[in-house]
Every structure is written in structure tokens, then in C-alpha cells.
Amino acid sequence: xxxxxxxxxxxxxxxxxxxxxxxxxxxxxxxxxxxxxxxxxxxxxxxxxxxxxxxxxxxxxxxxxxxxxxxxxxxxxxxxxxxxxxxxxxxxxxxxxxxxxxxxxxxxxxxxxxxxxxxxxxxxxxxxxxxxxxxxxxxxxxxxxx
Numbered sequence: 001x002x003x004x005x006x007x008x009x010x011x012x013x014x015x016x017x018x019x020x021x022x023x024x025x026x027x028x029x030x031x032x033x034x035x036x037x038x039x040x041x042x043x044x045x046x047x048x049x050x051x052x053x054x055x056x057x058x059x060x061x062x063x064x065x066x067x068x069x070x071x072x073x074x075x076x077x078x079x080x081x082x083x084x085x086x087x088x089x090x091x092x093x094x095x096x097x098x099x100x101x102x103x104x105x106x107x108x109x110x111x112x113x114x115x116x117x118x119x120x121x122x123x124x125x126x127x128x129x130x131x132x133x134x135x136x137x138x139x140x141x142x143x144x145x146x
Contacts, residue, residue, distance in 0.1 A: 004031040004136075006103055010038050010096050010110040010129065013070045016142035017111065021078050023140050024109035033107075036084045038099055039071050040092040064089065093128030105135055112139035 009024035011017035021037065028035040041063060044056040068087050075085045088095040100108055112126035130137045 004028065004033045004107045006034050006036070006105045007031075007107045007109060008036045008038055008096070008100050008103060008105040010040070010092070010108060010125075011071075011074070012111070012125075013039055013067060013074060017074065019142060020109060020111040020140045021074070023138070024107075025078060027107065027109070027138070034084065035080060036086060036099075036103060036105070037071065037075055037078075037080055038086040038088065038096060039067055040088050040090060040095045041067055042092065043089055060089075092125045093132060096125075096129050097132050097134070100133065100135060107135060108133055108137045110137070110139060111142035113141075113143040 004027060007024050007028040009021050011020055025035055027033070041060075044060055044063075064087070071085055071087050072082075075081070086099055088099065096108065096110075099105075108129060110126055110129055112124070126139050130139065
């Protein structure tokens with residue numbers, strides 16, 4: 001098994017995040033690597049397009065505050081200090097790639113629902129991260145198993 005120096009675990013803060021962080025932490029501990037957590041919030045304007053004449057800034061700020069609190073609680077439960085927690089706003093795969101490059105990450109760990117067929121063609125965050133990463137990517141199967 002390769003020895004990793006810097007592991008970046010991308011989470012969505014759902015219950016599926018627990019096994020993803022556990023796997024990332026086990027790898028980091030086994031390699032004596034640094035462990036970082038990242039959560040990316042997609043701007044509401046991405047979800048609704050630019051066509052709706054609304055100011056989302058108050059709602060976006062509330063989402064950011066709630067996500068930050070959840071990330072801190074999650075990190076605390078997993079003994080990950082504040083310097084190793086990253087919460088960003090943007091397109092998840094773009095922000096994960098940028099943070100991985102900035103940190104010198106050699107392994108990204110994330111959850112995947114194992115989509116296939118049309119769902120895979122439509123794209124997923126895991127797929128986007130895997131196909132653009134400059135380092136190893138480990139996708140942990142999460143969600144309901146058949």
C-alpha cells in the first residue's frame with residue numbers, strides 16, 4: 001500500500017460521511033499522514049440559475065453557518081482540529097481539486113452512491129472528482145446497498 005502524506009476527505013455532512021471519514025482516518029493513521037476535511041457548499045444561484053430575481057445572500061449565509069457548525073461538530077467527533085477543516089463555496093469537484101492541489105494532497109477520499117447508467121452519465125460529484133484529480137482518489141460506497 002502506498003504511503004500517503006496528505007489525505008483530503010470530502011464529505012457532504014450527511015450520515016454517509018461517517019464511514020468515509022473513518023476510512024480516510026484509518027489510511028492517514030496507517031501512513032502517518034495529515035488528514036483534512038472538506039465540505040463544499042454549492043451557491044443557490046447554481047441550483048436556481050440566474051433567472052430568478054431574488055437575493056439569496058441571507059439564505060446562503062445561513063446555509064454556510066449551519067454547514068460550518070456541522071463540520072466543526074463532525075471534526076470534533078473525529079479529532080480533527082480547526083486548521084484541517086475546510087468549508088468552501090462553489091462547484092464541489094472544482095473546489096476539491098483546487099484545495100487538494102493547494103494542500104499537496106496525494107489521496108482524496110469521498111463517498112459514492114455507486115451510480116451507473118443514466119445517473120452516471122448525468123454526472124456526480126464523485127465522478128467529477130475522480131476524473132479530474134491529479135492524485136489518487138478512493139471512492140467509498142455509501143448509501144443503501146442492494
